[in-house]
Amino acid sequence: MSNKAMTFDKYKVFETDFAGRPLKIETGKTTQLANGSCMVHYGETVVHVAATASAKPRDGIDFFPLSVDFEEKLYSVGKIPGSFLKREGRPSDKAILVSRVIDRPIRPLFPKDMRNDVSIVCTVMSVDPDCMPEIAAMVGTSIALSISDIPWNGPISGVSVGLVDGEIVINPNAEQRAVSDMATTVASTDSRIAMIEAGANCVSDEIMYNAIMAGHEANQHIIEFIKGIQAEIGKEKFSYPSNEPDHDMFEAIKAFCEDEIKVALDTDDKTIRDERLKPIYAKVHEKFDEIYPESAEKIDECIYKTQKFIVRRWLLDEQKRVDGRGMNDIRPLASEVGILPRVHGSGLFTRGQTQVLTIATLGSIADQQLLDGIDEEESKRYMHHYNFPSYSVGETRPSRGPGRREIGHGALAERALVPVIPPVEEFPYAIRLVSEVLSSNGSTSQGSVCGSTLALMDAGVPIKEPVAGISCGLITEGERWMTMVDIQGLEDFFGDMDFKVAGTHTGITAIQMDLKITGLLPEMVKEALEKTHKARNYILDEVMLKAIAEPRPELSKYAPKMLTTTIPADKIADVIGKSGKIIKEIQAECEVKIDIEEDGEFGQVFVSGLDIEKCNRALEIVKTIATDPEPGAIYLGKVTRIMDFGAFVEIAPGKEGLVHISQLDVKRTENVTDVVNVGDVIRVKVLETDDKGRLNLSRRDVLIEIDGMTPENDPDDNKPRKRSNDHRPRRHHN
Numbered sequence: 030m031s032n033k034a035m036t037f038d039k040y041k042v043f044e045t046d047f048a049g050r051p052l053k054i055e056t057g058k059t060t061q062l063a064n065g066s067c068m069v070h071y072g073e074t075v076v077h078v079a080a081t082a083s084a085k086p087r088d089g090i091d092f093f094p095l096s097v098d099f100e101e102k103l104y105s106v107g108k109i110p111g112s113f114l115k116r117e118g119r120p121s122d123k124a125i126l127v128s129r130v131i132d133r134p135i136r137p138l139f140p141k142d143m144r145n146d147v148s149i150v151c152t153v154m155s156v157d158p159d160c161m162p163e164i165a166a167m168v169g170t171s172i173a174l175s176i177s178d179i180p181w182n183g184p185i186s187g188v189s190v191g192l193v194d195g196e197i198v199i200n201p202n203a204e205q206r207a208v209s210d211m212a213t214t215v216a217s218t219d220s221r222i223a224m225i226e227a228g229a230n231c232v233s234d235e236i237m238y239n240a241i242m243a244g245h246e247a248n249q250h251i252i253e254f255i256k257g258i259q260a261e262i263g264k265e266k267f268s269y270p271s272n273e274p275d276h277d278m279f280e281a282i283k284a285f286c287e288d289e290i291k292v293a294l295d296t297d298d299k300t301i302r303d304e305r306l307k308p309i310y311a312k313v314h315e316k317f318d319e320i321y322p323e324s325a326e327k328i329d330e331c332i333y334k335t336q337k338f339i340v341r342r343w344l345l346d347e348q349k350r351v352d353g354r355g356m357n358d359i360r361p362l363a364s365e366v367g368i369l370p371r372v373h374g375s376g377l378f379t380r381g382q383t384q385v386l387t388i389a390t391l392g393s394i395a396d397q398q399l400l401d402g403i404d405e406e407e408s409k410r411y412m413h414h415y416n417f418p419s420y421s422v423g424e425t426r427p428s429r430g431p432g433r434r435e436i437g438h439g440a441l442a443e444r445a446l447v448p449v450i451p452p453v454e455e456f457p458y459a460i461r462l463v464s465e466v467l468s469s470n471g472s473t474s475q476g477s478v479c480g481s482t483l484a485l486m487d488a489g490v491p492i493k494e495p496v497a498g499i500s501c502g503l504i505t506e507g508e509r510w511m512t513m514v515d516i517q518g519l520e521d522f523f524g525d526m527d528f529k530v531a532g533t534h535t536g537i538t539a540i541q542m543d544l545k546i547t548g549l550l551p552e553m554v555k556e557a558l559e560k561t562h563k564a565r566n567y568i569l570d571e572v573m574l575k576a577i578a579e580p581r582p583e584l585s586k587y588a589p590k591m592l593t594t595t596i597p598a599d600k601i602a603d604v605i606g607k608s609g610k611i612i613k614e615i616q617a618e619c620e621v622k623i624d625i626e627e628d629g630e631f632g633q634v635f636v637s638g639l640d641i642e643k644c645n646r647a648l649e650i651v652k653t654i655a656t657d658p659e660p661g662a663i664y665l666g667k668v669t670r671i672m673d674f675g676a677f678v679e680i681a682p683g684k685e686g687l688v689h690i691s692q693l694d695v696k697r698t699e700n701v702t703d704v705v706n707v708g709d710v711i712r713v714k715v716l717e718t719d720d721k722g723r724l725n726l727s728r729r730d731v732l733i734e735i736d737g738m739t740p741e742n743d744p745d746d747n748k749p750r751k752r753s754n755d756h757r758p759r760r761h762h763n
Contacts, residue, residue, distance in 0.1 A: 048200035065177025072160035078169035086144035134216035134224035186251035215244030221548020297352030364576035376483025382470035387480035415439035445531035445539035498531035596655035653681035686724025
């Protein structure tokens with residue numbers, strides 16, 4: 030038997046510069062059985078991308094079956110998964126969001142009548158923090174599809190755009206991203222903007238527009254680079270059976286039902302519209318099932334295309350919307366807060382037949398979400414979840430947990446509100462928002478933004494500014510195009526764009542753009558930004574701020590009370606105690622929860638509980654442990670031992686002092702037990718620390734200085750004395 034060295038005759042390497050860092054593409058060495066593949070090296074980030082397509086179309090479907098998966102491998106950042114199985118499980122929310130970002134710009138470039146399954150798998154194998162793997166994956170997807178035999182009208186390119194010290198930065202590194210006021214992803218074809226996904230710190234429309242244009246320009250270099258690769262090694266595209274309905278069949282059905290469909294669509298009520306369409310579907314099938322027995326499944330598609338034809342003609346030719354609104358008019362709006370009595374905050378936002386109820390819950394810092402992914406971020410204290418039950422659209426599907434759409438919409442609302450959430454130093458809470466879609470007729474994600482602002486303000490969260498969201502639609506035909514504000518479901522289905530923008534009066538906080546066409550012209554982007562800015566200002570001023578003008582001054586009585594302090598890092602172990610003994614004792618005694626986060630030389634202590642006095646007591650105990658008591662300081666302590674000459678009082682675990690019998694009361698004391706007993710909680714003042722480090726305490730001084738009681742031998746002794754009740758077994762904070 031002889032050994033033969035394997036050769037890679039088709040192995041090719043292509044290199045270029047990408048935003049100041051090397052980009053290297055390897056093809057032909059691995060993944061021989063995929064339709065197209067490549068290994069993308071961007072700096073030290075490595076992403077493998079494979080594109081495959083089924084040989085035959087899938088039967089019985091009326092959509093193009095594309096799947097995109099961004100797979101995070103924890104070995105790429107030198108981590109072992111934290112799960113019990115020690116292997117990657119379901120994709121993280123971040124991975125799902127990246128998959129959606131890659132899906133959106135490539136989907137419109139596939140033939141609309143193709144029904145072959147296409148799968149894109151982007152596997153992150155090595156991560157350089159300065160070179161974002163999601164950008165490498167998007168570029169790799171474009172290359173894999175371009176050189177494959179899969180029909181696709183690319184290429185595209187994508188970049189990340191940051192704003193650092195007022196300057197636009199393409200593909201910012203890790204240090205720049207940490208201080209950037211913008212995180213915007215822009216995908217482009219060689220002539221148009223194909224996708225925008227943005228989070229921003231209230232930036233102006235002008236700055237956002239300039240950033241999008243800068244990203245679009247930066248994409249052109251990579252697009253030309255990919256075209257060169259395709260010209261050299263690209264395969265011939267395969268042919269496929271078209272799923273487009275026969276032209277004569279479509280024209281016959283359109284002529285038969287067009288007038289009735291116009292009547293059915295002409296209403297602002299989705300329920301009425303759906304009821305009107307049902308008999309039309311039945312009549313069309315009754316007539317045409319026999320005429321086209323082998324294409325009966327395409328009859329519904331012809332009816333759908335007829336509806337699309339009518340709606341688009343109304344918009345383009347008559348500037349008519351199905352519900353009678355003008356192009357810049359918003360559906361009827363309503364806002365309410367305080368809907369649910371026992372939750373920490375709630376807000377109900379209604380726009381036409383779209384209705385979202387958002388609930389805010391406040392928790393301790395320990396309730397923040399831990400992240401086990403390839404990013405450097407390990408946790409987040411603000412979480413937003415979005416639920417879209419089937420009843421919201423009048424359907425009966427069982428609930429099966431959040432899908433990619435729900436995760437995407439929740440992340441969009443979260444991104445929109447992150448810039449206005451107060452920092453942990455000002456508001457030491459974990460925050461969870463849950464948006465329940467009660468009714469859906471378009472733009473529920475932006476409804477959840479509005480409902481979430483209401484819920485946060487109702488909960489008393491001191492947000493920096495209120496945020497509202499609105500969508501802008503687009504209809505195109507050749508060189509003609511027009512935009513309209515606040516698209517409802519029908520305009521989303523039959524239109525070409527859903528351009529969602531959220532922001533404050535000051536500026537934009539989030540953008541998500543979905544397209545059904547190959548891309549937008551710059552003037553389309555500019556008009557969408559202008560229209561959505563005016564619309565969100567109207568929503569804020571005329572509806573939301575009339576429901577609640579500012580955050581409530583106090584938290585709900587059902588919300589946990591939170592206090593925080595800073596202690597030296599070398600004192601954290603003293604507060605925690607051996608095996609957590611001391612911190613557990615404090616939590617049990619004060620009925621609170623204590624979390625400590627170490628940050629360099631200091632530790633941040635968070636105390637939460639339902640009773641603010643008990644929280645204050647716990648915080649004082651922590652401070653006492655972490656600092657040496659100074660003369661004059663007053664503490665709340667527990668009597669631990671009784672002696673003939675006085676009482677020993679513990680002001681904190683491990684810190685005990687003596688209250689001499691002469692310092693127990695303002696009057697002469699014969700017996701210690703006449704004043705205090707073991708277990709009593711009393712206020713004491715530190716007199717001194719003796720040369721052996723022992724504390725000498727006084728209850729008498731507290732009674733005189735704080736309670737205003739008169740000493741027994743004072744000339745004013747004839748004045749009525751106040752009685753102190755602090756010897757009773759109770760827990761109290763001054």
